[in-house]
Amino acid sequence: MKPIIEIDHVSRIFGGRIVAVDDVRLDIAEGEFITLLGPSGCGKTTLLRMLAGFELPDRGAIRLDGQDVTHLPPYRRDVNMVFQDYALFPHLTIARNVAFGLERLRLERADITRKVDETLQLVGLADKADRMPHQLSGGQRQRVALARAIIRRPRVLLLDEPLSALDANLREAMQVELKHLHRKLGLTFVMVTHDQTEALVMSDRIVVMHNGRVAQAGTPSELYDRPASTYVANFVGTSNLLKGVVSDVSKSAITVDHAGFKFECPPLRSVAPGQHVIVGIRPEKLQITGLVNGVAPPANALDCEVEERHFHGNSIRLRCRLSSGEPLLCDQQLGTTGALKAAPAKGERIRLAADADSLALFTEDDRA
The missing domain is CATH 2.40.50.140 (Nucleic acid-binding proteins)
Known part of the structure; x- marks a missing residue:
């Protein structure tokens, strides 16, 4: 089966000398929950931003559904991103935050209202539509950010350290919620994290990165039971x-x-x-x-x-x-x-x- 995302020998170099991503080759299957795992500075976030279109590769190509999107701007890619800080509009209600992308497309008001209601129901926030972001807990704001990202049903959802701002108990609960949401939607999820437990719990496949390269890619059990290097053995567990x-x-x-x-x-x-x-x-x-x-x-x-x-x-x-x-x-x-x-x-x-x-x-x- 043809992958939905093809990362074809992609490199990103900052300032002509700092290699952030170094000749990465990776295919991602449709409907897969894949996690880019590694410490700060390993290149995982830069790679995610190149998938989103916020960074452009210096070498290589990125294809989505067979189409070369390497140099397309974010708004011309059928992907959406959940940011680490949620990036909610503090002056808009939860419903307006979720509706924002659809309003810019000038859809019919009735269609927007229906889609917002359905999406808030999906993330368990139907009763919070009229609240403001500051009136919600961290976990609820995270779900608003997810709702805003999935309302247009993109082919790929990108998640940049989505749970890093939550406390330990809430973080564990949201790991389960995100996994359930992934199964309900059937979308392709690509997540960045430095948390090995998070990656093991949520992922279909984990890509461990080191110095801008893929150190090993495999299922959680493959990486844990058969690490390919001492680096992977010590980072995953x-x-x-x-x-x-x-x-x-x-x-x-x-x-x-x-x-x-x-x-x-x-x-x-x-x-x-x-x-x-x-x-x-x-x-x-x-x-x-x-x-x-x-x-x-x-x-x-x-x-x-x-x-x-x-x-x-x-x-x-x-x-x-x-x-x-x-x-x-x-x-x-x-x-x-x-x-x-x-x-x-x-x-x-x-x-x-x-x-x-x-x-x-x-x-x-x-x-x-």
């Missing part, structure tokens, strides 16, 4: 990254030595004995198997000392230290009232183990 040397390669496993410990990793990388690599382990994949008892640990097990315990409500994070001096994080779920008391104490030596399938292996080339 948290990972323990331990340096080691390949000691054996077989059809069933790649064996890696790290300071006397041994890992047996899935054979998903092309490596050779003697090669320096990095083993990635998610903190929640480590399980306590008992106290250190003087017996050498088996493969994929690590002996360490607990340095700190941090209570996270439904889990406890153990900050440990290996004999090699490397730090190690381990997350343990707290299923019962007494589980916290039973968790290892500071200074206690413990053994942690992980399943081979939960390990990720990175080469030196995968560190960027």
Whole structure:
């Protein structure tokens, strides 16, 4: 199926030397909820603004429904944008804010009223039509901005950090609302965020950006379970990254030595004995198997000392230290009232183990 958006080797350079977006190639399917994820300065917002028409590429092309829109102004593209600060008109009622775009098209008043009523109903604000923006909560103002953006039913809805101004509880509720709205409308959503949890919860596919390039694109589970680089492993979730040397390669496993410990990793990388690599382990994949008892640990097990315990409500994070001096994080779920008391104490030596399938292996080339 032909994608609705084709980003074809697009670059944007500011001042002739600052590369904001560097040769990005990306296709977006119709009806997809895709998120551009990365830290400040990675190029995600610049890329979104080029899709909207607020920035023009220095190289490459952008196509919408097969039409080259690279140099078309925003008003000639069938897209709309929800801004980070909502950009509502403070002197207009909620209904007038939502109707603004249709009024500029000089549609019949009855058609405008009907569409405004339908759209406010869709976002749960039908009873707020006559209010002013300052009379609404942050979450309600966000929904007004969404209503104004979707009333014309654009082919693509662009969202620039849409939930960043909300508090934690409201933000979580709006994540669910946005996902429900996406399903109801069937529009293509392209969102920018630096919040990994937000991206994992809401997206069909995530594009992780780094230094203006696409570091990895995939479903939330693909990025979390099989990150392509140490950068992705640490940006999408948290990972323990331990340096080691390949000691054996077989059809069933790649064996890696790290300071006397041994890992047996899935054979998903092309490596050779003697090669320096990095083993990635998610903190929640480590399980306590008992106290250190003087017996050498088996493969994929690590002996360490607990340095700190941090209570996270439904889990406890153990900050440990290996004999090699490397730090190690381990997350343990707290299923019962007494589980916290039973968790290892500071200074206690413990053994942690992980399943081979939960390990990720990175080469030196995968560190960027």
